[in-house]
Amino acid sequence: MKQKILSKIGSYFFRGLLFVAPIAFTILVIQAVFNWLDDLLPVEIPGLGILILFTAIIGIGYLGTTYFMKPVFEVFETFIKRIPFLSLIYNSIKDLIGAFVGDKKKFNQPVMVQFDENAKIFKPGFITQNDLSKLSLDGFSSIYMPHSYNFSGNIIIVKNELVHPWNINSTDAMKFIVSGGVSGMEEM
Template identity: 40%
Template sequence: MKKLLNYFFQGLLVVIPISVTIVVIYKIIFWIDGLLPFQLPVKLPGIGEVNIPGLGILTIVVGITIFGYFAKFFVANPFFLLLERLLERTPLLKIIYTSVKDLIEAFVGEKKRFNQPVLVTVNKESQVQRIGFITKNDLTEIGISNQKLAVYLPFSYGFNGQLVIVPSENVEKINASGTEMMKFVISGGVTEVD
């Protein structure tokens, strides 16, 4: 009976992560497909029109890639510069546009921000430490001592976190990639670090 129970739990370890991954991907594909104002039906002989899940996401990915290709050559175009300047000067739009732009650039742009994983001593008395990412080394532009750093502390099992300003002596660099450390933190420390 004990062997059967062990096999059952071993099966759970295999089936649950795969099932959850499939369900999440399935939901994301249908959610993104639903964002399109049109469906992309495919005509199949003898069956008629069929909506194939994923064609919407494929269309979006191809469209963004094509837009990125042209943007690379025309980013210095006066139209794009004027549009960006307008977005950065309009009060409410400025907050939304610059926040989203900075967030995207933090992950995929040339100014990647989550590539410096660190161990932060949050409370020296209890020696509580957290894994975070240095997002800004120089805070003098906002009137904070240059002895302090801005560190983003992600939360486990979510895409949120908190920003803390800490003295530089409370920060110790971790010799690992930012991607591996982000995965480690988001998984609650249960994933393997390569």
């Protein structure tokens, strides 16, 4: 009897933990990001720093699309590209952000890559380049394969005939991959 009560209490505890932990960690992450962004500008009023930052980013985004300022941004980028180490950092960050947002999104073509001759093993990923002939790799594509439960992944070069389209929304595909196949199924 005592064992059964302890078992039920343990079961309730883990069910509660399963409910509370994701909420708590989500709140902690949002709070940490908010505080970090708000502290970028030395303003005493909480929240004003992040408001100024977002307003400035929106303003710069607007200016970047105007006829008058577009050449200024292009000259700035040309200048940055001439400085070796700075160019590497700037272009890497710009390409990473551009892969998720903007006109040139890269993770919008989910695929399954066949890993065996019998078509029994597949790994999901996203096409980043369809044609690698400029790298002397005719008939090959580059595929980005995110890791589960992590902010990293691998890029693989694979023959085009081993790449199969995965007819699924790219957001759902990313959820499925990053969660280790645990979530994203409801939306599919």
